[in-house]
Structure formats: C-alpha cells, structure tokens
Amino acid sequence: MAPRDLIDIDRIFHEPAVADYPRGREILSRFPNAERIEVPSHWNIPELHGNEGSVEDWVRIKRSTLVLGVKKGLAMRPNGRSAHFIAPSTSNGCAMACAYCYVPRRKGFSNPISLFVNVEAVGAAIARHAGKQGPLPEPDQIDGQAWVYDLGENGDLSVDAMICDNVRDLVALFRGLPNAKGSFATKAVNRDLLAYDPQGRTRIRFSLMPARIARVVDVRTAPIRERIAAIDDFLRAGYEVHVNFSPVILYEGWEADWTALFDEIDGTISDAAKDQLACEIIMLTHNAGLHAVNLGWHPKAEDLLWRPDIQESKRSEGGGDNLRYRAGWKGKWLARFKALLAERMPYCRVRYAF
Numbered sequence: 001m002a003p004r005d006l007i008d009i010d011r012i013f014h015e016p017a018v019a020d021y022p023r024g025r026e027i028l029s030r031f032p033n034a035e036r037i038e039v040p041s042h043w044n045i046p047e048l049h050g051n052e053g054s055v056e057d058w059v060r061i062k063r064s065t066l067v068l069g070v071k072k073g074l075a076m077r078p079n080g081r082s083a084h085f086i087a088p089s090t091s092n093g094c095a096m097a098c099a100y101c102y103v104p105r106r107k108g109f110s111n112p113i114s115l116f117v118n119v120e121a122v123g124a125a126i127a128r129h130a131g132k133q134g135p136l137p138e139p140d141q142i143d144g145q146a147w148v149y150d151l152g153e154n155g156d157l158s159v160d161a162m163i164c165d166n167v168r169d170l171v172a173l174f175r176g177l178p179n180a181k182g183s184f185a186t187k188a189v190n191r192d193l194l195a196y197d198p199q200g201r202t203r204i205r206f207s208l209m210p211a212r213i214a215r216v217v218d219v220r221t222a223p224i225r226e227r228i229a230a231i232d233d234f235l236r237a238g239y240e241v242h243v244n245f246s247p248v249i250l251y252e253g254w255e256a257d258w259t260a261l262f263d264e265i266d267g268t269i270s271d272a273a274k275d276q277l278a279c280e281i282i283m284l285t286h287n288a289g290l291h292a293v294n295l296g297w298h299p300k301a302e303d304l305l306w307r308p309d310i311q312e313s314k315r316s317e318g319g320g321d322n323l324r325y326r327a328g329w330k331g332k333w334l335a336r337f338k339a340l341l342a343e344r345m346p347y348c349r350v351r352y353a354f
Helices: 016-020 022-030 052-064 103-107 119-133 166-175 191-195 211-217 224-236 254-268 271-276 288-297 299-305 327-344
Strands: 011-014 035-038 065-069 114-116 147-150 180-186 202-208 240-248 278-283 285-287 311-315 321-325 349-353
Touching: 011 016, 011 022, 016 022, 022 065, 052 065, 119 147, 119 166, 119 180, 166 180, 166 202, 180 240, 191 224, 202 224, 211 224, 211 254, 211 299, 224 240, 224 254, 224 271, 240 254, 240 271, 240 327, 254 327, 278 327, 285 288, 288 299, 288 321, 321 327, 327 349
Parallel strands: 011 035, 011 065, 065 114, 147 180, 180 202, 202 240, 240 278, 278 349
Antiparallel strands: 285 321, 311 321
C-alpha cells in the first residue's frame, strides 16, 4: 500500500496550543475540510483511547483521524541496542495497523497518528545533546563513527512525512551534526524522502519478514518486495540503509520462508548495498491485552501471534503481561535464524539480536 493511500483525514483532534506553532498551522491548513475537535491532551481522548467500540472501526480510524499536540518531554533516553539514544518522538501512533504493534498497548486501541508541532524544540534538544557528547569514543555494534539517535520509536516516519515536514527537518538537522546520525525503521516506501539529501547522516531501516506472513500481520503496509526494491534507491539518495528482521514469528515452516526471503534480498540488492548492509533481529513479543483486542478485529493474526504452547509470560518493565518465546528454546531458535542468515547473506552484519 502506497503511503498516499493510507490517509484521508476528515477529523483532527488537537491540543489548544497547536495553532500557536507554524507547523501546527501548516498541518491544519493542509486539511481545511477536516472537523476540528479541541482536546486537553493528545494522551487522553476518550473517543479514541480505551473505547472498546473503536475495535470495530480500527482501520477507519487509522485512515481518517489525526491528532496534533505539543511535545512536552525533550529528554534523550539511553538505548544501547538499535541506537545509542532514543530521541524525543515527533509522533506517536501510526496509520498502519500491524497486529503485533506495542504502541496500542500503551495508548489504547487503534491509536492513529499523533504529530507534535514543536519540531524545532525537538531538533534543538537533539543538537544540544549531541554537542555535549563529543566524538564517539570507539566503534561499537551501533555505529563505527557516530552517536545514533532513534527518531521513530513510536511511529513510522515514512508515513508521517506524508502529512508534514517534520521528517524533512530532522534529516536536515543531522546533516549538520558531524558526530551524530538519525535512525528510524519503516514498513512503508515513501519516495518523497529520496529528495531529502541526508548525506549519509540518516539511517533508514526497512523492516522485513516473509511475505506470506506479512500479508496477515503487517496490515496496511508496503509489500515486502517493494521494501526490498527500495533499498538501492534510498542508498543512492544518500541514506545509510539497513534492514530489520522483525518480528521473527515462529510457526511450522518458518525456516524455509526466511531462507526464501534471504535469497530474494540477495538476488535483488546491489553489491554497494551489500557492502554497507547490517541488520537487527527481533523475536516476537506479544501481549495479553493486545491479544484480546486483536480478537475483536483481526483474529486470523492471533493464530500466528498467540502461541502459549511455545511462549511464556513475562511482566514488562511497564507492568504489562507480555508473552515471549520460552527462554530455553528462544536462544536455540535465534541461533538457527542467525545460521541461516550467515549461510545465505554472509555479508549482512548482525548489529543486535533480541
């Protein structure tokens, strides 16, 4: 699904201060016919969050509703896995509807795109933080030369870029930070980003999984083949391009499906793309609350995601009842996955696996 097919905004919930910001006024003017509903906070909208009736309208809400707010917290959070730091998000929620997404667990149900209109404050906070870091002391598994800031922890920036220039502004910011890179994962292919001139300072990570599984759980996303085909285009446009093998879902025949995917990638991308390729491997984590919600709108996905026979419960740091593959077996399955990858794509460095 092309990003332009994902959104058709006819209702905007917005915090009172949104129109005080140039970006807020730009977005509002972009959708002049949309109904505007003022709310005290983007975090507390009863019509969207915690309303069980919205399960039936999950995809409609994703497509037609936008939330605008002002980002309050501007602190950087240490990460150490995908990035050195998690930057303050310029968005929350998504127009896509992946059945395993953790964001609805935190905010409630369909959780459409929320955009923050004070992107200048976010950019200034990143620049100040990077300035205090100095050079990266030594190469590590995250990057060889620069501090890496994850920009899209709670959304998909490729789709956010269809609505406003927040992403363009962030890419421009990192062009001017000699010791830092921006990074975000995506399941969409938005070719408008090819004109952003990142000059190697932004890392885009295309999330990939076997196509027949993606057709069930990656709802409203770009086809896997399209994501793979975009790798070289984004590399030529000046991005560093990595891939996320995420989430790795276990089922009968998973090894054959992933082997076929590795062969497709290997047969599609250029030598230049292979020379700089690295990946993240993320095994599925599911959640009891999300399982209950999914049964209301997409039960077919739960046949793949909800596997108590091979999963075990683990309380998250936030107190959620999560399900992960059983510890005794997860390590063996992950080792098998890495062995298949090394056999088919030996040039693809594993930055981290979880």
